[in-house]
Amino acid sequence: MKQITTNNELLSQQSIDLANAMPLLVWACDSEGYITFCNQKIVRYAQPFTHLRDALGHIHEDDVQTTRSIWRRARKERKPYALQHRLRMRDGTYRWHNSQGNPILDENGLVVKWYGTSVDIDETKKFEQEADRQSALRRLISQNATLGLIILDNHFYCTYINASAEKIIGYSAEEIYLMNKPLHEIIHYKKPDGSAHPNTHCSTKHSLTRWFERTEKDDLFVRPDGSFYPVSYIASPINEGGYVVGTLIELRDMTDARQAEIEKARLHLLDAERDDLLRLNKIKDEFIGLASHQLRTPATAVKQYVGMIIQGMAGDLADNQLRLLKTAYESNERQLELINGLLKTAQIDSSTYVLNRELCDITKIVKDAVEAIKPSCDYKKQVVVYRTSMPTIHAVVDPTEFKLVVSNLLENASKYSHEKTKISVVLKENRNSFTLRVKDRGIGIPEDARERIFDKFKRLENELSKTVSGTGLGLYWVKQICELHGGSVSVKSQTGRGTTFIVRLPK
Amino acid sequence: MTGRILIVEDDASLQEAYALILRASGFEVDVADNGLAALSYVRKYSPKLILLDIYMPIMGGIEFLRAYSSIRHGEVKVVVFSNLSDRNAGQELIDIGADKIILKSSMSPKDLVELADDLIGSSGE
Numbered sequence: 001m002k003q004i005t006t007n008n009e010l011l012s013q014q015s016i017d018l019a020n021a022m023p024l025l026v027w028a029c030d031s032e033g034y035i036t037f038c039n040q041k042i043v044r045y046a047q048p049f050t051h052l053r054d055a056l057g058h059i060h061e062d063d064v065q066t067t068r069s070i071w072r073r074a075r076k077e078r079k080p081y082a083l084q085h086r087l088r089m090r091d092g093t094y095r096w097h098n099s100q101g102n103p104i105l106d107e108n109g110l111v112v113k114w115y116g117t118s119v120d121i122d123e124t125k126k127f128e129q130e131a132d133r134q135s136a137l138r139r140l141i142s143q144n145a146t147l148g149l150i151i152l153d154n155h156f157y158c159t160y161i162n163a164s165a166e167k168i169i170g171y172s173a174e175e176i177y178l179m180n181k182p183l184h185e186i187i188h189y190k191k192p193d194g195s196a197h198p199n200t201h202c203s204t205k206h207s208l209t210r211w212f213e214r215t216e217k218d219d220l221f222v223r224p225d226g227s228f229y230p231v232s233y234i235a236s237p238i239n240e241g242g243y244v245v246g247t248l249i250e251l252r253d254m255t256d257a258r259q260a261e262i263e264k265a266r267l268h269l270l271d272a273e274r275d276d277l278l279r280l281n282k283i284k285d286e287f288i289g290l291a292s293h294q295l296r297t298p299a300t301a302v303k304q305y306v307g308m309i310i311q312g313m314a315g316d317l318a319d320n321q322l323r324l325l326k327t328a329y330e331s332n333e334r335q336l337e338l339i340n341g342l343l344k345t346a347q348i349d350s351s352t353y354v355l356n357r358e359l360c361d362i363t364k365i366v367k368d369a370v371e372a373i374k375p376s377c378d379y380k381k382q383v384v385v386y387r388t389s390m391p392t393i394h395a396v397v398d399p400t401e402f403k404l405v406v407s408n409l410l411e412n413a414s415k416y417s418h419e420k421t422k423i424s425v426v427l428k429e430n431r432n433s434f435t436l437r438v439k440d441r442g443i444g445i446p447e448d449a450r451e452r453i454f455d456k457f458k459r460l461e462n463e464l465s466k467t468v469s470g471t472g473l474g475l476y477w478v479k480q481i482c483e484l485h486g487g488s489v490s491v492k493s494q495t496g497r498g499t500t501f502i503v504r505l506p507k
Numbered sequence: 508m509t510g511r512i513l514i515v516e517d518d519a520s521l522q523e524a525y526a527l528i529l530r531a532s533g534f535e536v537d538v539a540d541n542g543l544a545a546l547s548y549v550r551k552y553s554p555k556l557i558l559l560d561i562y563m564p565i566m567g568g569i570e571f572l573r574a575y576s577s578i579r580h581g582e583v584k585v586v587v588f589s590n591l592s593d594r595n596a597g598q599e600l601i602d603i604g605a606d607k608i609i610l611k612s613s614m615s616p617k618d619l620v621e622l623a624d625d626l627i628g629s630s631g632e
Contacts, residue, residue, distance in 0.1 A: 293562065297518050300612045304524030307616035313531045336612045356598065 060086035095122035148251030156182035292343035417442030510555025542566030
């Protein structure tokens with residue numbers, strides 16, 4: 001194609017040669033947009049066109065709209081423009097170009113003509129796009145990695161830190177940059193005992209000077225507030241052309257892991273403690289069992305011998321001799337009661353203790369217990385009233401142990417009530433259980449002591465405790481036996497008004 | 508004449524006490540220190556009543572009862588002098604031949620005589 005020139009536009013041959021020699025598209029048009037010059041490069045791209053608008057046909061359809069509006073604005077404002085768009089090559093492919101146009105104005109500021117150029121920037125553009133993509137990818141990885149990543153230069157200054165590492169160490173990249181100090185002096189400068197932690201001891205230094213990767217599984221970094229937190233990290237030397245130029249640190253916050261470890265260790269310790277306690281408890285039970293057995297035999301022998309003398313088997317005794325021996329006999333009886341109590345407690349506490357359950361008539365067991373307590377109640381002129389909701393109530397219980405429960409409650413009711421009071425025993429059958437209430441009009445139990453009365457060896461101090469005997473084991477047994485049966489015992493009491501024990505056992 | 512009573516008890520003072528009490532009430536009493544000695548005894552003699560302790564060296568009461576069940580004959584009552592810790596073994600003791608289980612420490616000399624009277628006839632006869 002030949003150069004297009006208007007009559008009044010005389011381009012020197014030198015200018016034309018220069019324009020043709022350029023590796024860019026060069027054009028000129030008049031104020032109306034009619035092409036007055038195109039260089040050879042344009043001709044290689046496109047069919048000749050006479051008006052600038054014809055060029056739109058060579059622009060990628062996605063870029064046409066932008067190009068048109070930029071042109072319009074430039075024409076309207078009579079100002080240079082620049083834009084990037086894709087131009088179609090002869091082979092049909094599009095290449096990115098950086099195009100610009102400059103208006104030439106007359107003395108009145110009116111456009112006389114336009115000069116324009118387009119530079120092929122396709123390679124650069126693709127490189128930029130790739131760089132952007134890489135950069136976005138790096139950002140994505142860096143910001144989303146759970147592993148903290150830090151790069152130190154060979155003076156230990158931080159040159160890169162990802163979001164995760166920022167979060168772990170508690171400083172932002174900007175803060176670190178502003179502090180202008182080796183990272184070691186920011187986050188690793190002291191030990192928990194308060195002494196300084198020289199960087200010569202720091203693993204990052206080792207990786208840098210000794211050329212090998214170093215793993216720290218158990219280190220402590222310092223938070224901005226001065227507190228410590230556990231970390232683990234790998235410091236690897238960054239090798240560039242045979243030189244170590246820095247250190248890459250892969251960092252993990254071990255607070256949670258350490259917490260979990262501590263928790264695990266604590267649970268382990270608790271397990272061990274529990275096993276120890278169980279073992280000790282077993283030893284204790286065995287000891288009490290054995291000791292009680294050993295203690296009981298001589299006490300039983302004393303009972304026999306003193307009993308024989310009291311019964312006159314060794315001849316007649318004077319009254320005062322008999323009185324003294326009877327006191328000794330009673331004292332021995334209390335000793336036996338205590339030893340038996342200890343043995344019973346060891347037995348109930350033992351994990352191997354098993355109830356001998358059978359179907360029983362509960363009303364009869366309670367009646368027997370009531371009958372058994374009557375002599376001592378008569379002695380204190382106390383009245384025991386027994387009522388039952390049904391003539392017979394059948395339940396699967398250990399009869400011996402259940403009787404012990406009833407007897408203990410009745411004994412307590414009698415012991416801790418004054419003379420001439422009433423004790424009522426009420427048995428009630430429910431759908432799947434039965435309830436026994438033993439109510440007295442006794443001295444009552446202070447509120448703050450009500451829970452403790454079921455404790456082992458617990459005897460409350462009160463106006464009657466001095467006058468009645470007891471081992472402090474009865475209510476402990478009651479509670480244990482009720483619970484072994486899958487039931488419960490509770491207490492209601494008013495000081496000075498009386499106490500009601502309520503036993504609920506499943507049928 | 509009342510029947511012979513065998514006391515199987517390893518504790519010497521208790522053994523002597525039981526023997527004294529029962530002899531004073533007119534019973535004929537023999538003693539054995541453990542289950543094995545008791546077994547030798549019952550092979551030769553036929554007591555009417557055996558008072559049997561459980562915890563004894565060499566051979567305990569339970570082992571004795573097991574061995575005795577195969578050679579037991581005639582009207583022999585066996586009373587086990589138990590303690591609380593034997594409680595869970597109560598049914599087992601009955602199963603292997605115990606006629607009665609008594610809490611040793613609860614028994615006074617008077618109770619012992621009454622027990623013997625009940626089981627093998629009055630000591631006064």
